[in-house]
Amino acid sequence: MSDHQPMITLDGVEKRYSEDAPPAVERLSLDVHRGEILVLVGPSGCGKSTTLRLINRMIEPTSGRIVFDGEDVTHIDANDLRRRIGYVIQRIGLFPHQTIAENVGTVPRLLGWDRGRISERTDELLDLVGLDPSLYRDRYPKELSGGQAQRVGVARALAADPPVMLMDEPFGAVDPITRDRLQNEFLRLQEEVRKTIVFVTHDIDEAIKMGDRIAILRERSVVAQLDTPSRILAYPVDDFVDDFIGSGSTLKGLHFERVRDLELSNDYPFVRSSESRGDTRRLLADSDARFALVLDERGRPERWVDDEDLSRGDPSETVAGLGPKVIAMVEGNATLHDALEAMITSSAGQAVVVGRDGAYTGVVQIEQLTEVIRRMRAEAKAHYDRLRGRA
Amino acid sequence: MTATATASDPATGGPRDRWSPRDDLGLVVTPFVLLAVLAAYLTWLGAQDLPQQAASAITGDKLLTQTREQITITALSTLGVLVIAIPLGIALTRPWGKRFAGPALAVANAGQSIPAFGLLVIALAVLGRVFGRAQDNILQNTIGEALGPGLVISVFALILFAILPILRNTMVGLQQVDPDVIEAGLGMGMTRREVLWRIELPLAVPVMLAGVRTALVINVGMATLAFLIGGGGLGVAIRSGIQLAQNVVVVTGGVLTALLALSVDWVGAVAERILRPKGL
Numbered sequence A: 001m002s003d004h005q006p007m008i009t010l011d012g013v014e015k016r017y018s019e020d021a022p023p024a025v026e027r028l029s030l031d032v033h034r035g036e037i038l039v040l041v042g043p044s045g046c047g048k049s050t051t052l053r054l055i056n057r058m059i060e061p062t063s064g065r066i067v068f069d070g071e072d073v074t075h076i077d078a079n080d081l082r083r084r085i086g087y088v089i090q091r092i093g094l095f096p097h098q099t100i101a102e103n104v105g106t107v108p109r110l111l112g113w114d115r116g117r118i119s120e121r122t123d124e125l126l127d128l129v130g131l132d133p134s135l136y137r138d139r140y141p142k143e144l145s146g147g148q149a150q151r152v153g154v155a156r157a158l159a160a161d162p163p164v165m166l167m168d169e170p171f172g173a174v175d176p177i178t179r180d181r182l183q184n185e186f187l188r189l190q191e192e193v194r195k196t197i198v199f200v201t202h203d204i205d206e207a208i209k210m211g212d213r214i215a216i217l218r219e220r221s222v223v224a225q226l227d228t229p230s231r232i233l234a235y236p237v238d239d240f241v242d243d244f245i246g247s248g249s250t251l252k253g254l255h256f257e258r259v260r261d262l263e264l265s266n267d268y269p270f271v272r273s274s275e276s277r278g279d280t281r282r283l284l285a286d287s288d289a290r291f292a293l294v295l296d297e298r299g300r301p302e303r304w305v306d307d308e309d310l311s312r313g314d315p316s317e318t319v320a321g322l323g324p325k326v327i328a329m330v331e332g333n334a335t336l337h338d339a340l341e342a343m344i345t346s347s348a349g350q351a352v353v354v355g356r357d358g359a360y361t362g363v364v365q366i367e368q369l370t371e372v373i374r375r376m377r378a379e380a381k382a383h384y385d386r387l388r389g390r391a
Numbered sequence B: 001m002t003a004t005a006t007a008s009d010p011a012t013g014g015p016r017d018r019w020s021p022r023d024d025l026g027l028v029v030t031p032f033v034l035l036a037v038l039a040a041y042l043t044w045l046g047a048q049d050l051p052q053q054a055a056s057a058i059t060g061d062k063l064l065t066q067t068r069e070q071i072t073i074t075a076l077s078t079l080g081v082l083v084i085a086i087p088l089g090i091a092l093t094r095p096w097g098k099r100f101a102g103p104a105l106a107v108a109n110a111g112q113s114i115p116a117f118g119l120l121v122i123a124l125a126v127l128g129r130v131f132g133r134a135q136d137n138i139l140q141n142t143i144g145e146a147l148g149p150g151l152v153i154s155v156f157a158l159i160l161f162a163i164l165p166i167l168r169n170t171m172v173g174l175q176q177v178d179p180d181v182i183e184a185g186l187g188m189g190m191t192r193r194e195v196l197w198r199i200e201l202p203l204a205v206p207v208m209l210a211g212v213r214t215a216l217v218i219n220v221g222m223a224t225l226a227f228l229i230g231g232g233g234l235g236v237a238i239r240s241g242i243q244l245a246q247n248v249v250v251v252t253g254g255v256l257t258a259l260l261a262l263s264v265d266w267v268g269a270v271a272e273r274i275l276r277p278k279g280l
């Protein structure tokens, strides 16, 4: 069982619910790699849930093969298989007559763990999903908010530490702010647990945020495009994908590039705030720039000054307090999207980049962003041209 | 929660957050009220100067026996209904049994709409022959001997009569279980049987209990008619009173029947309270 072998393989899988109806899933083939989040995204009714339910044999394919960890799933007892796969269903489905702890302990109980181990594990999981065990352990599902119930649903699916999770719109039923928080928490969790996850959503933004790779599905679960979020955003293969990812895909693509990976420009002269106006003015005149940057004594960007600011008062006075404050400022690990936002809010064509300590490291120009966009598109296009050439 | 068969069920009105003593106040007070009414009536009865005929129709011994018979008929017929209707209700909601649900409910409906007297007579005609034909029949020798054939036949008739509420409520109770909850159970690797026992049945319990309570109340009332085919019960006192034209006797039979019905309903209510799963 090498690490290169996919965790799950669908091979020409087809599902018809009835003879005369069109198939809900039509000849679907895809691999899910170990430790990745593969997002299935597509319009309502396109067969996402059906695809998920085929993987854990809640329903059986009409034809085709599904391989789980090197084993054909039809050779595994369905209940065994399901105990090895965490499953978060579309509407959570907590057991209303059981406490939160009992809900979370379902699979461990089925696996015959002893009580002590189950209750230890339950508390650990509640902690993990951000619910204080002492407060929530003995509550019933009706005593939870929607967001809390979703967390319990996730904890329950994680209970027996399954290597694989199937998540069907796990954050569907909550407000956008709570959803954003649950998503962030889940991504942080995934850093720790590194599960293989198939994640279903109909929200392209959620797909872009959560997915290591995204499969955009059209009717009957036909894959329209399967790739990393940034490549899909940079190069939608057809009109369907283009429409589905919607407007602003270029901007969304900037989420995947970081400021620190750019070649920062150092065209602007910079001085400490203790520097004299005269010296600074000479420095500025010697450069090609129209502005100079004033840093505080710890090297943090403070203000922009131009020749006019520097010509005021006595040239021997310090530059401290002159000129407008630096507003567009981002850290090196910020995304290009953050940088663009900073530029736009400050209506400047550049943003000042600082290190983690807040010290000045350079400037990113808006032209660099457009250049990055051009490069991403070209690379994605070249990638697909290569694929087509090979085909 | 489905309203079809839960009219007599105050407990399923809606979710409650915390238990409060007020919820159960009625349950605690009811038996005392019933006992007080009984004591008051018996005291009044004792103070009456009854004609000989009337007094001999309602001796303590006779009333005790009749009450015991009435309770036996009620308990046995309800038990019989439980044993038949619950498994049947479960079977009729399984994927393989669904298509029989319609016909089965139709039969149960018919059972309940036949007039009670007719049902008793039919039961007598059919079962009486069974009793009569084989003298060494098990029914005759064991159960019949101990309880009297009239009583046994009454029990069978009442079983038919009260199947509907429990059958229907078992089915409704199981059908109203959220399919997502079942999907979650199966999706985590529970077997069908585990899902039935650990999820579906507990969640159906409140509705099922409402049906049991309805059946109990029907049976305790109907048991009053058992005297028609020699089954005993408090109906005997009422009939004597009518025959002797002694209103006191009729009223005594009536009051005891009513108190018994209320007590049985109370038992049903207590069962609902205790057996209802927490969290619903």
Ligand SMILES: Nc1ncnc2c1ncn2[C@@H]1O[C@H](COP(=O)(O)OP(=O)(O)OP(=O)(O)O)[C@@H](O)[C@H]1O
Binding pocket: A017, A024, A043, A044, A045, A046, A047, A048, A049, A050, A051, A090, A202
């Ligand atoms: N049990 C079923 N029996 C018959 N048809 C079904 C069944 N489940 C789903 N379908 C059909 O299969 C198709 C795909 O359904 P599915 O639930 O997989 O869609 P989905 O992509 O998950 O949609 P949504 O985003 O709304 O959850 C739909 O046309 C649906 O009507």
Ligand SMILES: [Mg+2]
Binding pocket: A048, A049, A050, A090, A168
């Ligand atoms: Mg779905």
